[in-house]
Amino acid sequence: MSEVYVSRVAKELSLSESGVRAAAALFAQDATIPFVARYRKEATGNLDEVQLAAIRDRLLQLKELDERRAAILKSLTERNLLTDELKRRVEGAVTLSKLEDIYLPYRPKKRTRATIAKEKGLEPLADAVFAQGPQDPFVLAAAYISAEKGVKDGEEALAGARDIIAERVSEDEIARARMREVFFSKSIYHSKVMTGKEAEGIKFKDYFDWKEPALKAPSHRVLAMRRGEKEGFLMMRVEAPEEEALPLLLPLFVKGENACSAQVKAAAEDGYRRLMSLSMETEVRLETKKRAEKEAIAVFARNLREILMSSPLGHKNILGVDPGFRTGCKLVALDKQGMLLSNDVIYPSQGDNREAEAASKIKKLCAQYKTEVIAIGNGTAGRETEEFIKGLKLEGVMIVMVNESGASVYSASPVAREEFPDADITVRGAVSIGRRLMDPLAELVKIDPKAIGVGQYQHDVDQPELKKSLDDTVISCVNSVGVELNTASKELLAYVSGLGPTLAKNIVEHRNANGAFESRAALKKVARLGPKAFEQSAGFLRIRGGKNPLDSSAVHPERYEIVKKMAEDLGCLVSDLMSDAALRAKIDIPRYISGDAGEPTLRDIVAELAKPGRDPREKFEAFSFGDVQKIEDVLPGMKLPGIVTNVAAFGAFVDIGVHQDGLVHISELSDNYVREASSVVKVRQQVKVTVLEVDAQRKRIALSMKTNPVIGAREDRQAAKLAQVKAQPRDNQPPRRDNQPPRQKPEDRPVSAMAEALKAMMDKRKL
Numbered sequence: 229m230s231e232v233y234v235s236r237v238a239k240e241l242s243l244s245e246s247g248v249r250a251a252a253a254l255f256a257q258d259a260t261i262p263f264v265a266r267y268r269k270e271a272t273g274n275l276d277e278v279q280l281a282a283i284r285d286r287l288l289q290l291k292e293l294d295e296r297r298a299a300i301l302k303s304l305t306e307r308n309l310l311t312d313e314l315k316r317r318v319e320g321a322v323t324l325s326k327l328e329d330i331y332l333p334y335r336p337k338k339r340t341r342a343t344i345a346k347e348k349g350l351e352p353l354a355d356a357v358f359a360q361g362p363q364d365p366f367v368l369a370a371a372y373i374s375a376e377k378g379v380k381d382g383e384e385a386l387a388g389a390r391d392i393i394a395e396r397v398s399e400d401e402i403a404r405a406r407m408r409e410v411f412f413s414k415s416i417y418h419s420k421v422m423t424g425k426e427a428e429g430i431k432f433k434d435y436f437d438w439k440e441p442a443l444k445a446p447s448h449r450v451l452a453m454r455r456g457e458k459e460g461f462l463m464m465r466v467e468a469p470e471e472e473a474l475p476l477l478l479p480l481f482v483k484g485e486n487a488c489s490a491q492v493k494a495a496a497e498d499g500y501r502r503l504m505s506l507s508m509e510t511e512v513r514l515e516t517k518k519r520a521e522k523e524a525i526a527v528f529a530r531n532l533r534e535i536l537m538s539s540p541l542g543h544k545n546i547l548g549v550d551p552g553f554r555t556g557c558k559l560v561a562l563d564k565q566g567m568l569l570s571n572d573v574i575y576p577s578q579g580d581n582r583e584a585e586a587a588s589k590i591k592k593l594c595a596q597y598k599t600e601v602i603a604i605g606n607g608t609a610g611r612e613t614e615e616f617i618k619g620l621k622l623e624g625v626m627i628v629m630v631n632e633s634g635a636s637v638y639s640a641s642p643v644a645r646e647e648f649p650d651a652d653i654t655v656r657g658a659v660s661i662g663r664r665l666m667d668p669l670a671e672l673v674k675i676d677p678k679a680i681g682v683g684q685y686q687h688d689v690d691q692p693e694l695k696k697s698l699d700d701t702v703i704s705c706v707n708s709v710g711v712e713l714n715t716a717s718k719e720l721l722a723y724v725s726g727l728g729p730t731l732a733k734n735i736v737e738h739r740n741a742n743g744a745f746e747s748r749a750a751l752k753k754v755a756r757l758g759p760k761a762f763e764q765s766a767g768f769l770r771i772r773g774g775k776n777p778l779d780s781s782a783v784h785p786e787r788y789e790i791v792k793k794m795a796e797d798l799g800c801l802v803s804d805l806m807s808d809a810a811l812r813a814k815i816d817i818p819r820y821i822s823g824d825a826g827e828p829t830l831r832d833i834v835a836e837l838a839k840p841g842r843d844p845r846e847k848f849e850a851f852s853f854g855d856v857q858k859i860e861d862v863l864p865g866m867k868l869p870g871i872v873t874n875v876a877a878f879g880a881f882v883d884i885g886v887h888q889d890g891l892v893h894i895s896e897l898s899d900n901y902v903r904e905a906s907s908v909v910k911v912r913q914q915v916k917v918t919v920l921e922v923d924a925q926r927k928r929i930a931l932s933m934k935t936n937p938v939i940g941a942r943e944d945r946q947a948a949k950l951a952q953v954k955a956q957p958r959d960n961q962p963p964r965r966d967n968q969p970p971r972q973k974p975e976d977r978p979v980s981a982m983a984e985a986l987k988a989m990m991d992k993r994k995l
Contacts, residue, residue: 300318421437429461432462448685540667604661634672643719713770725767772841781806852869859887868884
């Protein structure tokens with residue numbers, strides 16, 4: 229990696245050059261972000277995962293810029309267009325837009341009005357007119373009239389010359405830079421409904437005639453307008469003020485006030501309206517789309533992290549329930565390791581006989597398999613099933629509602645078919661519901677993250693970028709928690725740093741053939757798992773109850789000798805260090821600092837000895853919904869418990885137990901101003917909400933988390949909010965002292981003698 233790029237990235241991200249250089253070198257050796265962040269702190273200067281990801285992504289962008297630069301130079305060379313000056317400019321371009329502006333006049337073009345004019349031999353006329361000499365342009369054009377070439381008169385010749393000049397104007401590097409500045413600072417998004425689409429496109433009603441500054445438009449509105457345009461309901465334009473653009477553009481080309489200058493002016497205006505403005509509009513649309521997608525992807529990744537890092541219930545005997553009305557509720561009994569023991573189906577909503585039969589089956593399964601927890605999916609019939617099972621009053625059994633998003637995707641996947649080849653698809657879904665309560669992370673990694681349902685316009689964003697971000701999130705979560713080597717599925721192992729699907733499969737096959745791993749070192753016997761993969765993965769894999777107690781911790785095997793030395797110096801065993809806080813307090817950290825093991829690594833080691841393999845996820849807390857079960861039960865003013873299911877740029881969706889999530893708009897999240905919803909709430913957070921409004925027909929519920937929200941119609945709430953704002957004193961006024969006189973109105977202020985004299989003089993002049 230070029231030193232120039234290291235310096236540039238360090239400056240852009242406000243990081244040290246040494247840290248960026250070290251991170252770039254490690255990435256070049258295929259080191260993963262979790263490994264570098266955890267085990268190479270000395271090299272990078274303690275950079276975290278977010279900073280490392282930013283370095284990786286920016287270096288990739290610069291690499292793509294270099295690849296585009298090389299392609300342009302190759303194209304220019306092959307067409308004999310590359311001069312020393314042009315090469316210098318291409319090599320000096322520091323942004324992609326600058327590079328493309330330089331290349332634009334030389335790029336191979338489709339047949340345009342300008343190229344047609346050139347084919348008619350009108351380029352010399354364009355040059356003569358563009359020179360803006362004193363000659364009459366029609367006199368100049370007379371020499372180019374030719375029936376053979378299709379130029380019937382002087383006006384047609386000048387029209388062709390103007391087309392050539394217009395294209396030059398639109399491709400001028402300086403002109404494009406000026407217009408880009410205007411468009412990126414002053415342009416307006418304007419969307420309108422397509423004629424005759426008002427009824428069909430009612431979901432886009434807010435954008436039937438909408439205007440707002442393009443660069444200030446929030447991501448969800450940009451993506452909503454683009455979706456409306458894509459589906460054929462909206463027409464969207466990016467409009468810049470022409471009255472501000474043309475005065476900046478014309479002086480670059482119009483150098484006089486003669487007849488030729490008038491031709492150049494007309495050509496420049498045409499070049500702006502017909503070519504450059506459309507090109508700039510495309511750039512603004514693309515840039516705002518990228519910005520909106522970036523924000524939407526960040527929201528999705530943030531929500532996904534919260535879901536994956538949800539509190540695990542732990543190893544319990546579980547009865548998983550996939551609810552349903554017509555098809556019944558599928559029951560599965562799982563042991564403490566999540567293994568399927570038995571399955572059955574009940575129909576509690578189909579009459580008294582079926583209800584009694586269902587009660588009998590549940591009680592029998594719970595007694596037979598010593599069930600400790602019943603996990604019920606929150607989909608169709610979920611609340612009704614919960615009420616039925618609670619009515620059985622099963623002693624010592626916890627009942628928990630589980631978000632079943634993606635369970636159906638898992639049940640039909642190759643992973644599920646491989647795990648349960650003989651089981652019905654509904655059985656697989658019930659197993660997924662039970663297992664995700666036991667350990668959400670271990671189960672959800674089997675599902676495409678996009679199927680979990682915590683995104684915002686996830687199908688409208690750049691899919692490769694979305695996948696990269698979500699994969700990064702899953703990898704970060706898996707490695708943050710750590711993976712039990714002897715029980716983990718190959719899907720979970722595949723996300724461990726340095727492994728991947730092939731090595732994960734090999735590990736499981738080796739485990740099945742040879743029994744449980746007794747040590748991390750035994751990993752080296754796995755087929756195709758070489759030194760690099762071992763280095764990257766070993767620290768994130770756990771072996772509980774193994775020969776070496778450090779194998780259950782996040783201490784990397786490369787540091788085992790340091791821990792052994794600490795124990796020897798204190799005259800104890802490594803296991804004693806891990807169990808005795810008094811012994812750990814005696815460790816003299818500076819004594820063990822070496823070239824590649826500095827204080828940050830040593831402090832991590834000591835902290836890990838205190839809580840080896842500690843799960844960073846929060847402790848599980850059971851949750852119960854209120855008494856409402858369907859949207860018709862919900863009334864304005866009700867205060868209900870809920871769970872946040874999704875956080876978007878405009879607010880948060882909350883499950884209150886009625887099969888239809890309510891929306892807490894960002895303005896209702898707090899009594900204080902909220903800039904970002906994610907700063908107040910997160911997915912899976914338990915909250916208390918007040919119902920503001922219910923639209924049962926459209927299945928919409930408006931909620932609030934404010935202390936004293938305004939209940940009622942949206943218009944009433946907006947009016948109340950406006951009145952509240954008007955009643956508040958302005959924050960930017962300084963506090964008034966008791967002895968300070970009140971401010972006078974302008975008409976009440978005394979007029980100075982100088983002001984009176986000036987007024988008298990002006991009055992005299994008017995007379």
